[in-house]
Amino acid sequence: MTDLGRRMASWWFAGKRAAVLAAVVMAAAPAVAQDADAALTRVADEAAAKGLPTAPLTNKIREGLAKGIDPRRIEQVVRQMSTNLETADRLIKEVDPAATNRDAPVVLMAESLGSGVTVEQIRELRRLAQPPSAGTRMSADTVATAAKGLSLVEEVRLPVPESTAVMAEAVKQGYRSSEILDLAREIRRREMDYRSGRASLTALRDAIARGNRPEQLFRDRQSTAVERPAATTERPQTPVERPARPERPVRPEPVSPERPAR
Amino acid sequence: MRVRLLLAVTVAAAFANAACAARSLASPQAATVVTGGGVRFVLMRADARSVSLAGSFNQWSAASHPLIRRKEDGLWAIVVPLPPGEHTFMYVVNGTEWISPPMAEDYVDDGFGAKNGVVVVRR
Numbered sequence: 608m609t610d611l612g613r614r615m616a617s618w619w620f621a622g623k624r625a626a627v628l629a630a631v632v633m634a635a636a637p638a639v640a641q642d643a644d645a646a647l648t649r650v651a652d653e654a655a656a657k658g659l660p661t662a663p664l665t666n667k668i669r670e671g672l673a674k675g676i677d678p679r680r681i682e683q684v685v686r687q688m689s690t691n692l693e694t695a696d697r698l699i700k701e702v703d704p705a706a707t708n709r710d711a712p713v714v715l716m717a718e719s720l721g722s723g724v725t726v727e728q729i730r731e732l733r734r735l736a737q738p739p740s741a742g743t744r745m746s747a748d749t750v751a752t753a754a755k756g757l758s759l760v761e762e763v764r765l766p767v768p769e770s771t772a773v774m775a776e777a778v779k780q781g782y783r784s785s786e787i788l789d790l791a792r793e794i795r796r797r798e799m800d801y802r803s804g805r806a807s808l809t810a811l812r813d814a815i816a817r818g819n820r821p822e823q824l825f826r827d828r829q830s831t832a833v834e835r836p837a838a839t840t841e842r843p844q845t846p847v848e849r850p851a852r853p854e855r856p857v858r859p860e861p862v863s864p865e866r867p868a869r
Numbered sequence: 870m871r872v873r874l875l876l877a878v879t880v881a882a883a884f885a886n887a888a889c890a891a892r893s894l895a896s897p898q899a900a901t902v903v904t905g906g907g908v909r910f911v912l913m914r915a916d917a918r919s920v921s922l923a924g925s926f927n928q929w930s931a932a933s934h935p936l937i938r939r940k941e942d943g944l945w946a947i948v949v950p951l952p953p954g955e956h957t958f959m960y961v962v963n964g965t966e967w968i969s970p971p972m973a974e975d976y977v978d979d980g981f982g983a984k985n986g987v988v989v990v991r992r
Contacts, residue, residue: 666929670925673928673929
């Protein structure tokens with residue numbers, strides 16, 4: 608065989624090997640995708656078998672797949688969520704063993720666990736928020752909401768004991784779930800004030816304990832020395848409408864003077 | 870001499886315009902506003918061919934909620950009726966680019982290394 612013949616044969620075999628490899632990968636790809644899908648479905652099925660709410664898991668799976676995330680990474684995230692749901696379910700049973708509709712509080716509490724709140728912190732929150740009269744039981748919804756509020760405050764790394772005390776006091780004073788979450792978001796928005804010492808979580812807790820309602824806590828400029836006006840880092844609630852830029856005037860073409868003919 | 874001066878001013882103005890345009894593309898503006906008809910989602914992306922809204926309320930579909938572009942300034946907007954509660958979302962630009970909303974009421978980690986915007990619809 609000539610050199611040219613050998614080279615052509617080599618190219619032909621190389622091309623054939625590449626084609627075979629591509630065919631194997633293409634044939635394997637659906638199998639890999641099916642395995643990944645099956646693994647994700649299995650996590651949701653296991654959670655359902657334990658009586659846990661599965662909506663957050665299926666939503667996260669859809670989110671991950673839509674964003675093009677590697678299914679193995681999605682599985683890790685969903686497994687962690689499933690573990691948090693299981694822990695939250697146990698905690699909710701501690702708070703209210705007779706609760707019939709546990710899904711909403713379990714999901715809220717699992718979210719707070721996922722954001723870094725610990726089981727011990729939730730138990731401490733529950734202890735502090737316990738009504739003084741014996742025999743009165745807190746609702747699972749209230750404890751879960753307070754835990755979620757604590758997680759919102761904790762995410763901006765404000766001190767945990769003071770934040771826990773604020774949330775517990777809000778529960779004791781009968782704040783509604785939406786009020787507890789709004790309170791947590793307001794503290795979060797004013798993070799810099801609390802961090803710099805312009806406002807204090809202890810003073811805020813005292814104001815709540817004195818019976819101040821949520822709308823009375825953050826009245827800027829009318830504050831009763833509990834809060835000072837928010838820092839300038841607060842984001843605007845509504846989009847800033849900017850005036851349209853005026854039309855740029857058309858610059859006249861420069862006219863060079865005619866030179867006299869030589 | 871005057872012609873040279875005019876040329877220099879024109880070149881400087883062109884560079885300034887280009888820098889301004891680059892800044893506006895790099896930092897799109899957006900916010901969510903809860904209105905009577907639903908939540909208004911807006912995103913300023915003059916360079917985008919399409920923008921859609923994906924979130925916990927539409928199973929993260931990148932196709933079901935396309936935003937409409939305002940011709941004069943490239944502001945994309947949509948009003949979506951949402952039930953009370955907390956909803957997470959992102960924008961999908963040109964069908965493939967997932968971006969966190971530049972201005973949202975709050976943010977939450979999506980678990981995959983990005984931030985979802987949060988909008989709270991109160992009762």
